[in-house]
Amino acid sequence: MANSTKILIIVLFLVLIFQGNGTCLPSDISVRQAQTGIMVKGKSEWSVTVINKCECGQKNVILSCPGFQTVEYIDLLVLTPSIGTGYCLIKPGQIIYKDVVNFKYAWDYSFSFNPISSQSTCS
Template sequence: MATVTMSFILILFLSLISKGFYACSLDNININTIRSGREIQGKPEWNVTVINNCNCPQLLIKLSCKGFQTVENVDPSILSIMDDKCLLIRGKPLEGFASVKFSYAWDPPFILLPSESIVVGC
Protein backbone atom coordinates (compact mmCIF):
# COMPACT_ATOMS: atom_id res chain seq x y z
CA MET A 1 0.00 0.00 0.00
CA ALA A 2 2.84 2.39 0.85
CA THR A 3 4.43 1.67 -2.53
CA VAL A 4 1.21 2.59 -4.35
CA THR A 5 0.89 5.81 -2.36
CA MET A 6 4.52 6.75 -2.98
CA SER A 7 4.13 5.99 -6.70
CA PHE A 8 1.03 8.19 -6.88
CA ILE A 9 2.81 11.05 -5.11
CA LEU A 10 5.82 10.72 -7.41
CA ILE A 11 3.63 10.75 -10.54
CA LEU A 12 1.71 13.78 -9.24
CA PHE A 13 4.95 15.60 -8.43
CA LEU A 14 6.50 14.87 -11.84
CA SER A 15 3.29 15.94 -13.55
CA LEU A 16 3.32 19.28 -11.74
CA ILE A 17 6.99 19.86 -12.53
CA SER A 18 6.57 19.06 -16.22
CA LYS A 19 3.54 21.39 -16.43
CA GLY A 20 5.71 24.14 -15.02
CA PHE A 21 8.34 23.59 -17.70
CA TYR A 22 5.90 23.47 -20.61
CA ALA A 23 3.11 25.84 -19.60
CA CYS A 24 2.66 28.77 -21.94
CA SER A 25 1.28 32.20 -21.22
CA LEU A 26 1.28 35.73 -22.57
CA ASP A 27 4.83 35.99 -21.24
CA ASN A 28 5.85 33.68 -24.10
CA ILE A 29 4.58 36.14 -26.72
CA ASN A 30 7.46 38.49 -27.55
CA ILE A 31 7.07 41.54 -29.76
CA ASN A 32 10.11 43.12 -31.40
CA THR A 33 9.82 46.45 -33.19
CA ILE A 34 12.71 47.91 -35.20
CA ARG A 35 12.95 50.79 -37.61
CA SER A 36 13.32 49.67 -41.22
CA GLY A 37 15.13 52.79 -42.41
CA ARG A 38 12.38 53.60 -44.92
CA GLU A 39 9.95 56.50 -44.78
CA ILE A 40 6.39 56.37 -46.05
CA GLN A 41 4.54 59.66 -46.47
CA GLY A 42 7.12 61.29 -44.22
CA LYS A 43 6.67 58.74 -41.41
CA PRO A 44 9.31 56.18 -40.37
CA GLU A 45 8.47 52.57 -41.13
CA TRP A 46 8.61 50.02 -38.32
CA ASN A 47 9.02 46.26 -38.76
CA VAL A 48 7.24 44.22 -36.11
CA THR A 49 7.91 40.56 -35.35
CA VAL A 50 5.59 38.67 -33.00
CA ILE A 51 7.16 35.45 -31.72
CA ASN A 52 5.58 32.60 -29.76
CA ASN A 53 8.49 31.49 -27.57
CA CYS A 54 6.80 28.35 -26.34
CA ASN A 55 6.44 24.88 -27.79
CA CYS A 56 2.63 25.12 -27.59
CA PRO A 57 0.48 26.89 -30.19
CA GLN A 58 -1.38 30.00 -29.06
CA LEU A 59 -4.49 31.26 -30.82
CA LEU A 60 -6.79 34.27 -30.66
CA ILE A 61 -3.74 36.39 -29.88
CA LYS A 62 -4.74 39.97 -29.23
CA LEU A 63 -2.39 42.89 -28.82
CA SER A 64 -3.16 46.09 -26.98
CA CYS A 65 -2.95 48.76 -29.66
CA LYS A 66 -4.85 51.74 -28.31
CA GLY A 67 -4.58 54.65 -30.73
CA PHE A 68 -2.75 52.58 -33.35
CA GLN A 69 -2.34 54.49 -36.60
CA THR A 70 -0.39 53.95 -39.78
CA VAL A 71 -0.05 55.57 -43.19
CA GLU A 72 1.06 52.20 -44.58
CA ASN A 73 -1.53 49.50 -45.22
CA VAL A 74 -1.24 46.52 -42.91
CA ASP A 75 -2.55 43.25 -44.31
CA PRO A 76 -5.76 42.52 -42.31
CA SER A 77 -5.00 38.79 -42.51
CA ILE A 78 -1.98 39.53 -40.32
CA LEU A 79 -3.29 42.35 -38.09
CA SER A 80 -6.96 43.29 -37.71
CA ILE A 81 -7.50 46.52 -35.78
CA MET A 82 -10.55 46.48 -33.50
CA ASP A 83 -10.70 49.60 -31.32
CA ASP A 84 -8.07 49.21 -28.59
CA LYS A 85 -7.23 45.59 -29.50
CA CYS A 86 -5.57 44.12 -32.57
CA LEU A 87 -6.20 40.52 -33.56
CA LEU A 88 -3.19 38.66 -34.91
CA ILE A 89 -3.48 36.35 -37.97
CA ARG A 90 -7.30 36.35 -37.77
CA GLY A 91 -7.16 34.41 -34.51
CA LYS A 92 -5.49 31.39 -36.08
CA PRO A 93 -2.84 29.52 -34.08
CA LEU A 94 0.69 30.84 -33.93
CA GLU A 95 2.60 27.60 -33.66
CA GLY A 96 5.29 27.01 -31.07
CA PHE A 97 8.48 28.98 -31.78
CA ALA A 98 6.89 30.49 -34.90
CA SER A 99 6.70 34.16 -35.76
CA VAL A 100 4.61 36.54 -37.83
CA LYS A 101 5.77 39.87 -39.25
CA PHE A 102 4.16 43.10 -40.39
CA SER A 103 5.19 46.69 -40.99
CA TYR A 104 3.57 50.03 -40.32
CA ALA A 105 4.56 53.65 -40.69
CA TRP A 106 3.95 56.23 -37.95
CA ASP A 107 5.83 58.53 -35.62
CA PRO A 108 6.37 57.76 -32.79
CA PRO A 109 6.31 53.94 -32.77
CA PHE A 110 3.50 52.25 -30.88
CA ILE A 111 4.12 50.04 -27.88
CA LEU A 112 2.33 46.84 -28.78
CA LEU A 113 1.84 44.37 -25.94
CA PRO A 114 0.13 40.98 -25.89
CA SER A 115 -3.15 41.23 -24.01
CA GLU A 116 -4.93 37.90 -24.65
CA SER A 117 -4.33 34.44 -26.06
CA ILE A 118 -5.49 30.87 -25.70
CA VAL A 119 -2.91 28.10 -25.36
CA VAL A 120 -3.81 24.88 -27.17
CA GLY A 121 -2.31 21.45 -27.54
CA CYS A 122 -0.28 21.26 -24.34
Protein backbone atom coordinates (compact mmCIF):
# COMPACT_ATOMS: atom_id res chain seq x y z
CA MET A 1 0.00 0.00 0.00
CA ALA A 2 2.79 2.42 0.90
CA ASN A 3 4.65 1.66 -2.33
CA SER A 4 1.55 2.34 -4.47
CA THR A 5 1.03 5.66 -2.67
CA LYS A 6 4.64 6.66 -3.32
CA ILE A 7 4.29 5.71 -6.99
CA LEU A 8 1.06 7.71 -7.27
CA ILE A 9 2.72 10.76 -5.72
CA ILE A 10 5.70 10.46 -8.08
CA VAL A 11 3.41 10.12 -11.11
CA LEU A 12 1.34 13.16 -10.05
CA PHE A 13 4.53 15.15 -9.47
CA LEU A 14 5.85 14.25 -12.94
CA VAL A 15 2.53 15.15 -14.56
CA LEU A 16 2.63 18.56 -12.91
CA ILE A 17 6.21 19.13 -14.04
CA PHE A 18 5.53 18.22 -17.66
CA GLN A 19 2.17 19.96 -17.86
CA GLY A 20 3.36 23.12 -16.21
CA ASN A 21 1.12 25.18 -13.99
CA GLY A 22 -1.06 26.40 -16.84
CA THR A 23 0.29 29.91 -16.72
CA CYS A 24 2.15 31.63 -19.52
CA LEU A 25 4.65 34.35 -18.80
CA PRO A 26 6.09 37.21 -20.87
CA SER A 27 9.32 35.17 -20.93
CA ASP A 28 7.42 32.62 -23.06
CA ILE A 29 7.31 35.22 -25.83
CA SER A 30 10.28 35.11 -28.20
CA VAL A 31 11.14 38.11 -30.39
CA ARG A 32 13.64 37.82 -33.22
CA GLN A 33 14.54 40.33 -35.87
CA ALA A 34 16.83 40.62 -38.82
CA GLN A 35 17.59 43.03 -41.64
CA THR A 36 15.84 42.11 -44.88
CA GLY A 37 18.37 43.84 -47.13
CA ILE A 38 15.63 46.08 -48.54
CA MET A 39 15.72 49.87 -48.29
CA VAL A 40 12.47 51.76 -47.70
CA LYS A 41 12.63 55.52 -48.18
CA GLY A 42 16.39 55.38 -47.54
CA LYS A 43 16.02 53.35 -44.32
CA SER A 44 16.94 49.72 -43.68
CA GLU A 45 14.01 47.33 -43.43
CA TRP A 46 13.83 45.00 -40.44
CA SER A 47 11.69 41.86 -40.18
CA VAL A 48 10.39 40.99 -36.71
CA THR A 49 9.04 37.59 -35.65
CA VAL A 50 7.10 37.20 -32.40
CA ILE A 51 6.46 33.65 -31.20
CA ASN A 52 4.44 32.43 -28.23
CA LYS A 53 6.35 29.39 -26.91
CA CYS A 54 3.74 28.58 -24.25
CA GLU A 55 1.22 25.77 -24.79
CA CYS A 56 -1.59 28.17 -23.89
CA GLY A 57 -2.57 31.36 -25.61
CA GLN A 58 -1.51 34.81 -24.46
CA LYS A 59 -3.28 38.09 -25.02
CA ASN A 60 -2.51 41.73 -24.39
CA VAL A 61 1.13 41.02 -25.19
CA ILE A 62 3.07 44.22 -24.53
CA LEU A 63 6.64 44.73 -25.71
CA SER A 64 8.93 47.51 -24.64
CA CYS A 65 9.86 49.47 -27.77
CA PRO A 66 11.42 52.73 -26.56
CA GLY A 67 11.71 55.38 -29.26
CA PHE A 68 10.14 53.15 -31.91
CA GLN A 69 9.82 54.81 -35.31
CA THR A 70 9.29 53.62 -38.86
CA VAL A 71 8.85 55.04 -42.34
CA GLU A 72 7.16 51.81 -43.44
CA TYR A 73 3.42 51.16 -42.98
CA ILE A 74 2.62 48.80 -40.10
CA ASP A 75 -0.80 47.19 -39.78
CA LEU A 76 -2.08 48.43 -36.42
CA LEU A 77 -3.93 45.12 -35.99
CA VAL A 78 -0.51 43.46 -35.78
CA LEU A 79 1.57 46.04 -33.89
CA THR A 80 0.19 49.10 -32.13
CA PRO A 81 2.83 51.48 -30.75
CA SER A 82 1.66 53.65 -27.89
CA ILE A 83 3.12 57.05 -28.72
CA GLY A 84 5.37 58.48 -26.01
CA THR A 85 5.16 55.45 -23.68
CA GLY A 86 7.81 53.16 -25.14
CA TYR A 87 5.33 50.26 -25.32
CA CYS A 88 3.93 48.33 -28.27
CA LEU A 89 0.90 46.03 -28.20
CA ILE A 90 0.94 42.88 -30.34
CA LYS A 91 -2.34 41.92 -32.07
CA PRO A 92 -4.59 44.07 -29.82
CA GLY A 93 -7.61 42.20 -28.51
CA GLN A 94 -6.49 38.91 -30.03
CA ILE A 95 -5.08 35.76 -28.48
CA ILE A 96 -1.70 34.61 -29.70
CA TYR A 97 -1.52 30.84 -29.57
CA LYS A 98 1.52 28.88 -30.75
CA ASP A 99 1.43 30.91 -33.93
CA VAL A 100 3.92 33.37 -35.32
CA VAL A 101 3.30 37.10 -35.63
CA ASN A 102 5.38 38.94 -38.22
CA PHE A 103 5.79 42.59 -39.05
CA LYS A 104 8.35 44.76 -40.79
CA TYR A 105 9.54 48.28 -40.13
CA ALA A 106 12.12 50.56 -41.67
CA TRP A 107 14.53 52.79 -39.79
CA ASP A 108 18.25 53.61 -39.62
CA TYR A 109 18.81 51.03 -36.89
CA SER A 110 16.95 48.21 -35.17
CA PHE A 111 14.82 48.77 -32.09
CA SER A 112 14.77 46.52 -29.06
CA PHE A 113 11.47 44.66 -28.57
CA ASN A 114 11.35 42.97 -25.16
CA PRO A 115 8.24 41.23 -23.78
CA ILE A 116 7.20 42.89 -20.54
CA SER A 117 3.57 41.92 -19.99
CA SER A 118 0.93 39.44 -21.14
CA GLN A 119 -2.18 37.65 -19.92
CA SER A 120 -2.31 33.88 -20.02
CA THR A 121 -5.50 32.34 -21.36
CA CYS A 122 -5.01 29.00 -19.56
CA SER A 123 -7.73 27.96 -17.17
